[in-house]
Amino acid sequence: MAREDLLLEVNGITKRFGGIVAVENVSFKVHEGEVISIIGPNGAGKTTVFNMLTGVYKVDEGTIRFKGEEIQSMNPRDIVKKGISRTFQNIRLFSDMRVIENVLVGAHIKTKYDFFSSIFRTKKFKDEEDEITYNALKVLQEVGLYDRRDDYASNLPYGDQRKLEIARAIATGAKLILLDEPAAGMNPQESHELMEFIRLLKKQGYTVLMIEHDMSVVMNISDRIYVIDHGKPIAEGLPEEIAKNQKVIDVYLGGSNNAAKD
Numbered sequence: 001m002a003r004e005d006l007l008l009e010v011n012g013i014t015k016r017f018g019g020i021v022a023v024e025n026v027s028f029k030v031h032e033g034e035v036i037s038i039i040g041p042n043g044a045g046k047t048t049v050f051n052m053l054t055g056v057y058k059v060d061e062g063t064i065r066f067k068g069e070e071i072q073s074m075n076p077r078d079i080v081k082k083g084i085s086r087t088f089q090n091i092r093l094f095s096d097m098r099v100i101e102n103v104l105v106g107a108h109i110k111t112k113y114d115f116f117s118s119i120f121r122t123k124k125f126k127d128e129e130d131e132i133t134y135n136a137l138k139v140l141q142e143v144g145l146y147d148r149r150d151d152y153a154s155n156l157p158y159g160d161q162r163k164l165e166i167a168r169a170i171a172t173g174a175k176l177i178l179l180d181e182p183a184a185g186m187n188p189q190e191s192h193e194l195m196e197f198i199r200l201l202k203k204q205g206y207t208v209l210m211i212e213h214d215m216s217v218v219m220n221i222s223d224r225i226y227v228i229d230h231g232k233p234i235a236e237g238l239p240e241e242i243a244k245n246q247k248v249i250d251v252y253l254g255g256s257n258n259a260a261k262d
């Protein structure tokens with residue numbers, strides 16, 4: 001029987017690019033409040049999975065259910081509105097905009113006012129804008145960037161820029177946050193702070209699905225881990241199970257996949 005707190009259920013998704021099968025028959029589940037990691041060597045298909053979850057790529061086969069509803073045919077904007085938001089491998093902030101403005105960009109996906117209201121700045125428009133600004137500031141408070149709200153994004157330290165990206169994802173109202181290599185380019189101190197930050201998100205009720213190469217981050221904060229290699233699922237389990245799984249060790253140690261880098 002399905003657990004009531006099942007948030008995301010991915011069933012047998014496959015994606016082909018011409019002759020390349022980037023992802024083949026991958027299935028996994030995410031429950032509310034979990035931190036789940038997807039790992040695998042370079043080119044394993046992890047980002048392709050994220051692109052299918054967020055509607056950037058259409059699945060060739062399989063289903064993706066979010067809160068019980070099939071979303072694999074929806075467009076990216078509707079998927080964000082349903083409650084799934086993401087960050088990217090390379091930070092994608094508006095660097096010449098202020099911190100608060102970057103968060104507002106995420107928050108605006110929720111606006112309900114029409115074109116007329118925005119042109120004539122009706123009361124409905126102003127009320128909604130006030131509410132959005134209030135919520136954006138609340139998100140900045142949640143992630144610890146409130147005091148830097150008026151700084152330009154480019155002036156933030158690297159770790160805070162990652163946080164700001166996550167803040168923008170949260171400001172959409174999403175409860176499932178997909179993080180694509182959040183620790184990429186971080187030094188050990190920044191990675192440590194990131195782990196604390198992800199634990200904080202979990203405490204605040206967010207669910208996190210993460211692609212990550214930094215094994216100390218993965219092993220320290222994941223509730224469960226899924227491993228894929230050459231597009232196929234090869235293992236799943238608790239961090240301590242994955243750490244001693246022979247198939248996983250072989251893929252990371254022996255592969256022709258540039259795995260040493262990971």
Ligand SMILES: Nc1ncnc2c1ncn2[C@@H]1O[C@H](COP(=O)(O)OP(=O)(O)OP(=O)(O)O)[C@@H](O)[C@H]1O
Nearest residue numbers: 017020021022040041042043044045046047048049
């Ligand atoms: N748009 C695309 N067109 C053609 N091939 C693609 C496309 N996107 C991904 N691929 C291929 O699909 C495979 C999986 O790529 P993907 O980027 O999902 O791997 P990854 O696990 O995220 O890798 P990394 O850890 O290096 O980011 C690779 O062989 C890649 O070249």
